[in-house]
Amino acid sequence: MINFDGLLGQLPDLPNYQAKWVPVYLEPMMASGERITIAVAALGYDGTAMVRSALRAEKAKAMYAEKSDPFMDLIKTAIDSLQFHLDTRQTFADWVRPFSGLELGEPRSALSSDIIGVLRQAVSMSASLSALDFDAPVEKDNYKNDSWANKFRDTVVANSPWLDKYFRARFSTRNSSRDLRVFFLSPNIAVNTGKLIPGSGISYHFDINKSRLLDLLTVKENEGSMAPRNHHELIVYRPANDDASYSKIQIKAIDAYVNALNDAGDKHNIRVTTAVSAEDATRRLLKLESGF
Structure with missing residues (x-):
């Protein structure tokens, strides 16, 4: 019974x-x-x-x-x-x-x-x-067609126009047959960017972020000991934890991917930070560039 x-x-x-x-x-x-x-x-x-x-x-x-x-x-x-x-x-x-x-x-x-x-x-x-998942795949080295990267860059340039020349820079190494495309490369810092958005493409974007971490590592190991940059960082766009348009499960998945990127970056002293808006990311980049 x-x-x-x-x-x-x-x-x-x-x-x-x-x-x-x-x-x-x-x-x-x-x-x-x-x-x-x-x-x-x-x-x-x-x-x-x-x-x-x-x-x-x-x-x-x-x-x-x-x-x-x-x-x-x-x-x-x-x-x-x-x-x-x-x-x-x-x-x-x-x-x-x-x-x-x-x-x-x-x-x-x-x-x-x-x-x-x-x-x-x-x-x-x-x-x-x-x-719905409208987010189109992004080529690993093609920041030009990346809507997040474009918005990030435009916001930085609107605040500090003299930094425009450092975006989408090329970095050459003697050991590589191709030039690396770096999102922001000044004499002071090297910054790549990516995004993690819940949906069917999240694992793809995770792989893109890992690849851009490796590009930063290549820059770090080949820029020379005479004039090394002060900082190497990957700035990743992600939804805020209280974004109501995503479920708790989706936000937890983002947290897990971010933690994995942090673990990978920590092994090589490359920092991974997150931003919930272009303004947030811009504040971080300008802080790094100014040395604070």
Whole structure:
């Protein structure tokens, strides 16, 4: 005879964080009837409010190409506006949209361990684009066609134009038949970059990062003892730990890949750091270049 009381007693306790959430829709072409989920918003019973993007930058790039940055700026404007409304009004109702084409879905109740967990549920239930893998493979030595590398470089040059000449540098060795392509190579530092994004291509990008670590090692071993560079580093783009558009399992997978890269770099005194934005990566590179 089945002991239902015993079975029920083995079930884990339900999460105790309660909140309501809504999808934020945008109609890109007015009166077309087409809507995409650009963000999700949660309002906890404890009063905590949080709005996060449900459309990643690489997806927007795949869909809108050169118009993707203005499109992401629109999403940020909508997020900031709704965040302010929830912080001050504590309700989804009566939000004054910053521009036309925005609409909130019906509020739904959810349980999770925290508000980020609620937002992750919201993304998985309302934003199909977040699950699609638009990220195209990148050639190991071809930083030119790497959207992350281009954004990183452009942000550095916007802050320090005189550093432009050090990007996509070539490094020649007597023992190699080919020149290495290094992301940033100045007299002071050697920096390569890559990315780790959850999805079907994550192992491929991990291999790219390992290869770029080896290129840094080649630079380090062949630059000469008379004028060695002060620092050799791989800066890897990764989603933030609280990025609601990825699950906890996906974030843990990223952590594991980052740890593996750190282990490989530590063996040769090559540092591996991560960045969650081009601005974050730029601050790191400028700090290294200035010697701090």
